[in-house]
Amino acid sequence: MKHNSKPVKVGSSIIGSGNFTIWAGPCSVESLAQFRETATQVKKLGATGLRGGLFKLRTDPTAFQGLGREAYEIVQKVKHEVGLPFVSEITDPREIGDMIDVVDAFQVGSRNMHNYSLLKELSSIDKPILLKRGFSATFKEWMLAADYLIKGGNDQIILCERGIRTFETATRNTFDINAIALAKLETPFPVLADPSHGTGIAKLVPSIALAAAAAGADGLLIEVHPDPKHALSDGYQSLDFPAFAALMDRMPKLLHAMDREMAATL
Ligand code: PEP
Ligand code: MN
Secondary structure, eight states, rough: OOOOOOOEEEEEEEEESSEEEEEEEESBBHHHHHHHHHHHHHHHHHOOOEEEESOOOOOSSSSSOOOGGGGGGHHHHHHHHHHHEEEOOOOOOGGGHHHTTTTTEEOOGGGGOOOOHHHHHHHHSSSSSSEOOTTTOOHHHHHHHHHHHHTTTTOEEEEOOBBBOOOOSSSBBOOOHHHHHHHHHHHHOOOEHHHHHHHHHGHHHHHHHHHHEEEEEESEEEOSSSSGGGGGOOOGGOOOOHHHHHHHHHHHHHHHHHHOOOOOOO
């Protein structure tokens, strides 16, 4: 398989080198204990980066909105202890100034892919951007969102396919495997797959994660929680530690068949 990405360095992790990177963690950072336990476990099992929402854009305004700035100290502490880089969603340009010291890459979420003023702000900073596909965005619109970042001078872009809304309601979204292969073919950017939001069902996540790797993805952004049933967001699509361990056991075998390997941290 051709790996023509321009690798992007995110802290101690290189995304798009040809090796497969796993970015794992909870949908939301909920507490020091929850984030520490998750980060420690996913690192032990081979993750090379941490994810965790701080500012959550929830459909229901009464749902948990994330710890926001309150979680900065938690993240700094855990990142230091575990020694992995961290990515989190930026929802408001006013937060960039403080959040830039906490994250190793800014995530632009599905709901904000079309937020061109946010993209313009992010285009002038020296930090990688994990650009998720809008759930109703065409491939072309996703690429044009990336162009906003490039136009402002930031080409440290990592694309992330996270599923799109279709007529199908049996799964939360329809994971667009075509988009993985097409993005690898037509862009120089590394491409991550998010099988958690792509399916919305924990039991489907490992299959779609493996399928994305087979389609050429550079890695995964995946939700893992110590106790998914009690998660404050997206528990139904989060893997518990045994399920994540099982996926981490299977993934190298699939990669091997494609002359690829799991990535290690620097
Ligand atoms: C997330 O990664 O937690 C998230 C909110 O994803 P998306 O923007 O793809 O819905
Ligand atoms: Mn989530």
